[in-house]
Amino acid sequence: MIIGEIVAVALRALAANTLRSVLTMLGIVIGVAAVIAMLALGTGARRAIQARIASLGTTRLSVNPTRVVHGGVETSDIHHITMQDVDFLKRRSRLITAIQPQQHRDLQVEYRGANTFVHITGATPNFLQVQNYHIAVGRMFTDDDGHARRRVAVVGTTVLHDLNLSDASEVLGKEIRISGIGFTVIGVLASKGEAAGGFFDPDDQVLIPFNTGRFIVFDTPYLNDIDVLAPSEAAIPQTMAELQRIMRRAHRLRPGEADDFRIHSQMDFLSALSDTTKIFSLLLAAIASVSLLVGGVGIMNIMLVSVTERTREIGIRKALGATRHQILLQFLIEAVTLCALGGVIGILVGVGGASALKDVMRWNEQVVPATVGVAFVFAALVGIIFGVWPARRAARLDPIIALRYE
Numbered sequence: 001m002i003i004g005e006i007v008a009v010a011l012r013a014l015a016a017n018t019l020r021s022v023l024t025m026l027g028i029v030i031g032v033a034a035v036i037a038m039l040a041l042g043t044g045a046r047r048a049i050q051a052r053i054a055s056l057g058t059t060r061l062s063v064n065p066t067r068v069v070h071g072g073v074e075t076s077d078i079h080h081i082t083m084q085d086v087d088f089l090k091r092r093s094r095l096i097t098a099i100q101p102q103q104h105r106d107l108q109v110e111y112r113g114a115n116t117f118v119h120i121t122g123a124t125p126n127f128l129q130v131q132n133y134h135i136a137v138g139r140m141f142t143d144d145d146g147h148a149r150r151r152v153a154v155v156g157t158t159v160l161h162d163l164n165l166s167d168a169s170e171v172l173g174k175e176i177r178i179s180g181i182g183f184t185v186i187g188v189l190a191s192k193g194e195a196a197g198g199f200f201d202p203d204d205q206v207l208i209p210f211n212t213g214r215f216i217v218f219d220t221p222y223l224n225d226i227d228v229l230a231p232s233e234a235a236i237p238q239t240m241a242e243l244q245r246i247m248r249r250a251h252r253l254r255p256g257e258a259d260d261f262r263i264h265s266q267m268d269f270l271s272a273l274s275d276t277t278k279i280f281s282l283l284l285a286a287i288a289s290v291s292l293l294v295g296g297v298g299i300m301n302i303m304l305v306s307v308t309e310r311t312r313e314i315g316i317r318k319a320l321g322a323t324r325h326q327i328l329l330q331f332l333i334e335a336v337t338l339c340a341l342g343g344v345i346g347i348l349v350g351v352g353g354a355s356a357l358k359d360v361m362r363w364n365e366q367v368v369p370a371t372v373g374v375a376f377v378f379a380a381l382v383g384i385i386f387g388v389w390p391a392r393r394a395a396r397l398d399p400i401i402a403l404r405y406e
Contacts, residue, residue, distance in 0.1 A: 007333055013306070014087035014334055024302045025365070027295025028382065032346025032375045033353060035289055038365045039282075040354040046278060059233055060130060061240060062264045063226040063247065079251075079260035080222045086172050086352040087249040095239045098229040101210060109159065109206060110177040116162035119205040120178055127356035130227050133202075137168040138187030149216060153178070154187040158204035176206075178217060183208065236265050270369020292378065295342070296386035303390035305336055307397075314397050328395035335387025336380055343379030347372055 014021045067081045070220070086101045093099075103122040108115055123141055127133065141152050151174065165171050168188040175182045183206075192202040208217065230239035240263050247261050307314070314327060351367050 024299055025338050028339050028342030028379050029346040032294050032343050033168055033350035034380050035293060035375050036350030039371045042241040043368055050305040059230040060266050061228050062260035064262045066260055066262055067202045082221055086252050088227055091244055092246045095242050096228045097128055097231055100124050100126050100129050100227045101223050102225040103213050104224050107179040112165040114163045121207050122210045123207055124210045130229055136189050138172050140187055141209050146211045149212045151183045152186045153183040154207040155185055156189045156205045157191040158201055159206055161178050247269035256368045290383055293389030295380040299335055299338055302387040303387055307390050307394045314394055324395040328391045331394045332387050336383035338377045339383030343376045
């Protein structure tokens with residue numbers, strides 16, 4: 001029996017029991033589709049996070065106060081950073097290309113009866129440079145606006161939507177109220193898009209001059225952050241070391257004393273989030289692949305039933321000259337065909353399902369060709385692994401006993 005005849009016999013056997021073959025493939029289809037969809041969503045989330053952080057500036061470093069620790073236990077009190085630290089950094093730093101102090105708080109914003117809670121940020125005019133933002137309509141406030149403590153504001157596009165404003169130019173020159181205090185809108189930030197994974201929406205904020213926020217809105221001398229720009233990504237480690245040295249000197253910390261501040265880089269944040277999403281997507285794929293194993297067990301079960309049902313047929317084939325290897329190959333081809341066909345259908349379902357989730361749920365997804373190839377190969381391997389035992393059982397049948405089987 002040549003290989004072409006073996007394949008033809010195997011396919012005819014599958015076609016003779018179409019419903020059973022389809023139901024047997026179902027486990028493989030579900031498994032492959034789930035693996036591809038989960039990995040596509042995980043990869044899409046990781047790429048979206050990378051793009052989002054890159055849009056915020058990869059050379060940006062942030063200095064934040066730490067919480068006070070008593071007896072090894074972190075309390076609700078925090079250390080403080082102030083404008084004196086900013087001035088110290090400006091005088092002593094040789095690597096920093098820009099520095100931007102910040103105060104921020106979530107406060108209520110009102111406009112013509114509509115109101116929402118928004119992230120209010122008191123910042124200096126170089127916020128655009130440090131945070132990698134752009135003005136879409138209007139202008140950014142100036143140093144003079146800050147020195148005069150003018151009540152002017154620059155709003156994000158999400159804020160416009162929350163205040164029922166469809167056109168950015170519509171709000172220019174209008175007054176909004178922040179925590180009951182009137183501010184004139186002078187600009188609208190260009191949108192950075194929806195936040196990846198929902199951890200932060202960069203468009204959901206209102207900018208006000210730093211001194212206006214410090215003395216009128218927030219009424220505190222303490223800063224939430226000091227953001228600085230390193231000269232390049234390669235210079236980030238040296239810039240962080242310089243920041244630490246200057247801040248320790250500004251806070252008069254002795255050698256051996258712990259820092260009362262933290263320095264974060266966007267690259268660290270990017271690495272941590274990417275690793276987290278990668279692990280999470282692999283975990284989801286591992287869970288989804290369990291259904292592939294279940295499908296493999298189902299195929300093995302059906303193939304064992306098929307061997308039992310076709311015992312007499314196997315005896316006749318052997319009596320007509322079919323060898324043990326040809327019988328083994330026939331049943332192995334049946335198992336692999338079921339898994340391969342299920343894998344192809346699963347790939348189509350997985351890619352389509354990922355696209356549907358993107359359109360309906362607005363989730364990020366990206367199907368990687370390597371993932372599709374791995375899923376298909378894995379499905380074929382499942383057919384081989386779980387098809388070997390039934391195939392060997394069929395090949396080992398004694399032809400005389402098989403011919404007597406009823």
